[in-house]
Every structure is written in structure tokens, then in C-alpha cells.
Amino acid sequence: MRGVRVITRDSRDLLGEGPLWSMRENAVFWVDILGRRINRLSLADDNVTSFEQPDHAAWIIERTAGGFVAGIGLDMVRLDLPANRRKIIGQVDRGIQGNRLNDAKADAAGRIWAGTMPITCDRPTGAFHRLDPDGGITRVDGPYTIANGPAIDPDGRFLLHTDTALATIFRFDIREDGSLGARQPYIRFEPAWGNPDGMTFDAEGGLWVACWGAGCVTRFTPDGRRDRSIDLPASQITSCTFAGPDLDRMFVTSAAVDVDEPAGGALFEVDPGCRGRPTLMYRG
Template identity: 25%
Template sequence: MPSTDPFMNKVAIVTGAAQGLGLDYAAALAARGARVVISDLGTDRSGEGRDPSAVSVALQALKDQGFDVVAHVGQLENEDECRQLVELAIAQFGALDILIHNAGWVDYQGIETQEQAFLDRALGISVHAPVWLAKHAWKHLKLSAAPRIVLTTSDRAMYQRYSQPGLVAYSAGKMAQVGIMNALSMEGLAHGILVNAISPVAKTRMWGVTLPPEELKPEWVTPGVLYLASALCRDTGYILRASNGQFTATRFSENSGVSYPRDLARVEASSLAEVAERWSSIKECHYLPFKVANTRTDLGESPVWDPRSGALYFVDLTGGRIHQLLPDGEVTVLYESAARIGALALTDQGNLVFTEDASVAILDVAQGKVRQYSASVHHRSSYRFNDGACDPQGRFVTGLMDEGPSGKTGALFRFDGELHDEVIHDDLALPNGLAWSQDGQTLFFVDSVSRSIYRAEYLEEGRLEHVTLFAETPAELGRPDGIALDREGGLWVCQFNGSCLLRYDRHGHLTDQVVMPVPRPTSCCFGGAAMDTLYITTARFGMSPAELRHYPDAGDLYAIRPEVGGLARFAFKE
């Protein structure tokens, strides 16, 4: 075992560890050098009874593998039993770094037949136990270099669509752990104690499973719990959903624009009649993506809103087409080419500046014809321009990329009104989305390969200074693609192969995640009369026939309506 393992010589408590998920967590920790206290009362599926032999069998199995483990049997809804468990860890190992509360049970009892004892058992293990454990562990965790608490919640409690009749007691306890997590995560900030929760789906005895399952295996949840329990995790207050070897992190996030508690930045109503009248708006989920048009683009990109005509322009990059979405919802092909069209922008004359392979052109919208071309900036056919936008001075900036594996050969080019070019930044692998701040003094741009969003000071002459990393998007959420800015300075980014959009505030902190119904959102722009609609292009490019059967709407045009409207884009000066 390498001494650099994050669990080497750490001390962990794992509850509900005689079998199933808890036993797998304990074994994984011990295998990586942790010293572990396992606790289990040995109850049945209704939380009743006591069988010390269950934890004894687990203890022996772990010791047979050479692990440094001790066992505890106790009723954890009782504060004294929780104190004794923590004291056992300190007496045996001299410290405490990790507390994983996995203990729990699932049984059903309808609301009309709900019994006091049944409810008390559910709340005892899911509410009292984590509170008492945290209380007595806290002073020891404060001494740890990387103190971590992992609680356990459930999708069946958090999501109405997954709930089932008879789970009132279970759901009350599991939702309570979300509240406990939130409160402890704030209380722990001053001491570096990070508190998160796992929401696992696994076939264990709670499912009535006795043989090893072929799917939803407990061991497929364990890597996520190990991460939350390790020094590698730097976040607090997150719920990690885990199922079938897949993970997604979530949390309850506030709407943009809220000034709590006095201003919810939402619908106002002062009477029953007004609430009833405005109910559809009150319950509206502004971040729920809705389809705008069935476009079926292979690689939709570069949406641009035209406030004068109320039209939306966008491209099909690999299809070589510029599309126009008219105010009546009709989608037309405005221009078609054998070349790859990577990006476009409006001009001050109502035309379009756009890229064809490694050159830039101006399209006369009324005539549907190109009237001006730049010289190609690269002789190799694998090179092409990707995303682009106009700077405050009316020049077009676009990123050159190599579709072949050539490393960091990408660069940002700036084109003036005569389509003369100049490189303003290089050393990029896959330059992508660009957007300017409202005052035009800051440029944000993406390098998709490194999953990086950069921020730079943009000088009036069109040079970049002080280029710094603004945000690095999560590896599990695909790669960043096109971006747009809202009026609060928030940056929205499409996550290609990540099935979502992310929003970062002006400081680079992730504030929102919008799940898309298709896996490959590509680019976005604000539009609409009030600039309150975020249009989103998507792609079918590279998807297998099986994936397309599963996501038949891939390549269509979508939109969301965020709480905060967006910034209009600058136009190209012809």
C-alpha cells in the first residue's frame, strides 16, 4: 500500500457495516490503510431485533484479510451508545478522521396504519443517530487534517417521482439527513469539517436480495463514498447520487437574483385570487429545457439572436448550413456550403459574418449570397475555425483548431472590417466559446480539451492581457463548449457529452446545473424581446445508432428561461 494513499492511517467509523453497502465501505477503507470501527446492531429489515453475531461475522471476515478493524454493537438512536462508539475509536486508534453513517432500514407502513414504534425506529436511526454521532465525534474531527462526515439519504425521499406508498417514516428520516447535512456543513466550515451525503441505489438485503446481484452492485457505490470521505474532496453540502457505477452530485440551489429572506425575485401576489390566477407562473420551473424546433442538426452551433427581425440564426457545422428560425417558428436554410461552417455573428448592416473552414466570409442576408471572403489562414484541411463572436469594437474573433491530434496548435484570430486577420492568443488545444463582459473589458473563452474557461483583460486595440483560469468544469460532465453571459455576470456553458448546462457566478463559483434531455448541448445565446430566453443548440454528431434511438431529439433546438436575462452580443462593423 503506497504511503501516499489518502486513507493510510486514517481512522474511520462506519455504521450499518455488518453487510451490504456498509461492509463494502469498511473493507475498501481498510484495504487502503485505514483503521476502521464497524458498528451494527444486527436488526431485521424493519429495524427490530438485535443480532451481535452479524457484526462478529463481518469483523472476522475483515480481520482474515489482515485489516485493522474493531467492532461495536449498539443502539445508535441512544446518545450514550453513540458516545461509546466514538470513545471506542479513540481508545483503540487514538483519533477520528471519518464518520460514515450508513445504518438504516426500509420497510413499508401506510399512513392510516402508521404506528408510533415504527415511526420512532425510523427517526431514531436517521435523525437521532447522525446528530448524536456528530455531537460526540465533533471535537475529535476538529483535530483531524482532513475531517469528513458522510450521511445517507435516498432518491425515494428527495424525488416525488421515485417515492412509494408506505414510505412516510423512511422518507422523513432520509430527508432529515439532508437538513442535518446542510446545517453541519455550515457549522463545520470554520474547522474544515466537510459534510456530504450519499444517495445510493444498490441491491442489498433491503431489496430482499441474498445472492450477489448482476446489476446495481453495492461495490459500484463505494468509489463515490471513498471520494466524499477523502482529502481529495473539497466540497461540502453536496448529495452524491450513485447507481450502477454512475454518479451525479446535486444540492438545493437558490434561484438567481434572490435576496433572502425579503426578496425571492419571483412572482408577486397579495391575495388568494392572485395566487390562484398566477399559479402557472409561480410553479414554473424556469430552468426546465423546452424544445423550440425540430432541427435535427448534425452539429448545431453558434446561435445568434437578431433583435431587429426577431430571428435566431445558427449553424449546422458539419452540414455546412446556416439556419434561420423565424418569429413564427419556421426554420429555413439561409445558406449552404460544402465547407464546415463553425461560427457566425451579426453585422451592423443586418448581415452575417461567418467562418468557412479556415477562412471568414460575409453573407448578404437579403440576397443569400457571400459577398466577401478572407484568405484562408491555414493550408491543411484538418484545420478549421470553431466558435466565434464580435468584440466591442466590432471585430470578429474566432478560434482556429485542428481536427487531428496535433496538441496545442489552436489560436484565437481577430478579423477587422476588411477581413484582415491577426493572432491574439495561441497555445490552445480546442478553442471554443467566447463572450465579452457588459463593459467589453473582459473576454471569456474556452479550451474544451483542458475543460478550462479562461478570463482575460481585453484591450481596446484587441490584445489580451492577464489571462487567468476562471473555472475548470467537472470531468464527469463532458467538456465545455459554447458560452453566454447573463446580466449578473453569470457565465452559462454548454457541456458537450455532459447532458447539461452549467452556470458560474462572476467569481467562478458553480451556482446552477441544468439537465438537458439530450447528451450533447453545444452552444447558447440569450434572445427574445426581453433577452430572457437562453437558446441552446445541440448535436447528433458522433452518436451511435443505439444512442440516437435513445435520444431521437438530439440535434434539436432547445431553450430555458433563467431568472436573470442575458447580454446582447456585439455586432461586426462592415
């Protein structure tokens, strides 16, 4: 497709997710949840390296103190790369068999908001959690069947979160103490749009949403109106992030699980025609 670059590498992701732009490393990181690995693309030379994990690798976020924090299985861990050393901060959904972490974002206060879901994607046993800089973990909402795509207002006023199984993006006000206001429907997806997955804001306040099943990323205006889409040569599009020194490059993840597509599970680069916002980090 015109304007779409497939990142060259030796493998595809079963379930690519959670792309993260790191300015200090000049690299894009992302996970293969089912492949249990974290990937790194160097923007200096397009070299891709991977780091195997002991359980489902749900997300990776930078720490202001250096290194990363990651969601591995149901554990939130401090992660050093390239040494690939992990130290557990805490665990979510204790006692719930068959759940795993799925998708997370940091906010301007240095907290992390992360969802959980059943590995089987078929029952509402998941929840939404907040990891504070002091390491405390609080369940803030639930239940969810496929918790997905946090997008955080950089000013810390509100966040967006979705249950992909409900084809709805929800909006929550963030109170000063870190608690959330009532869950309010924000965008309800029509069947032709696919289902909402990972999300990110651009510098103009537009919301870019990866559309699972529809083979595209779609931009919505701040008032929730569908603005434009970029088509991709894979149906299961999972998430997107702005990258590069000028935040004018967009990288998009996808999944190969349960489909027979040449580009399924690829990492794509597209020209979004706009700029993104700086990456937010965990302060713990």
C-alpha cells in the same frame, strides 16, 4: 423534461453551434458545422429555414451595416441572407491542412474573436484570431486543440475562451490596442461537469456554459462559483444564447454526431430565470 421545449423541425444537427439572437429579424440563427448549413428560427411563427454552405459553417454574426459575417471553413466572409451570397474578407491558418474555424463572438468595439481547430479534434494546431472592423486579421493566441466558446465582457475589458480538450475556461484582459493580456485559468471543470463549450453572459454578469457530455447548461457567478444548471435531454450540449425582445428566453444547441439519442442535435428553448445582454455586432 420540465420547462424544456424541443424546437420542431424536420432534421437534427450533426454539430449545432453558435446560436445568435437577431432583434432586427426577430429570429435566432445557428449553425450546423458538420452539416454545412446555417439555420434560422423565426420567433414570430417558429418556422425554421436553412441555408447550405460550401464548407464547415462555424459561426454567424450580425453586421451593423446590415447582413452578416460568417466563418465558413477557414474563410471569414460577408454573408447576405436569404440570397446566401458570400464575399471573402480574409482567411486564417493559411497552410495548415485539416483545420477549420470554430465558434466566435463580437465585442463592444465591433471586432470578432474566433478560434480555429483541427477537424479531427486530436492535435493542437488551432489558434485564436481577431477580425478588426477594417478587415485585418491577427492571430492573438495559441495553440488550441478544440478552441471554443468566446464570451466577451460587454464593456470590452476582458474575454473568456476555452480549449474544450483541456476542460478549462481561460480569461484574458483586452488591452486598448486590441491585444490580449496573459492567458489565465478562470474555471477548471470537474469531470462530472462535462467539458466547457459555448458560453454567454447574462445581465447580472453570470456566465452560462454549455456542458458537452453532461447534458446541461450551467451558470457560474462572476467570481467563478458554480451556481445552477438546467438539464437537457441530450448529452452533447454545445452553446446557448438569450433571445426575445426582453432577452428572457434561452436557446441551446446540441450535437447528434457519434451518439444515438432521440433529441441529440435538437435546438432547445429553456427558461433561464434571468435576462441576457443585447447582441453585439461586427462593425466592418
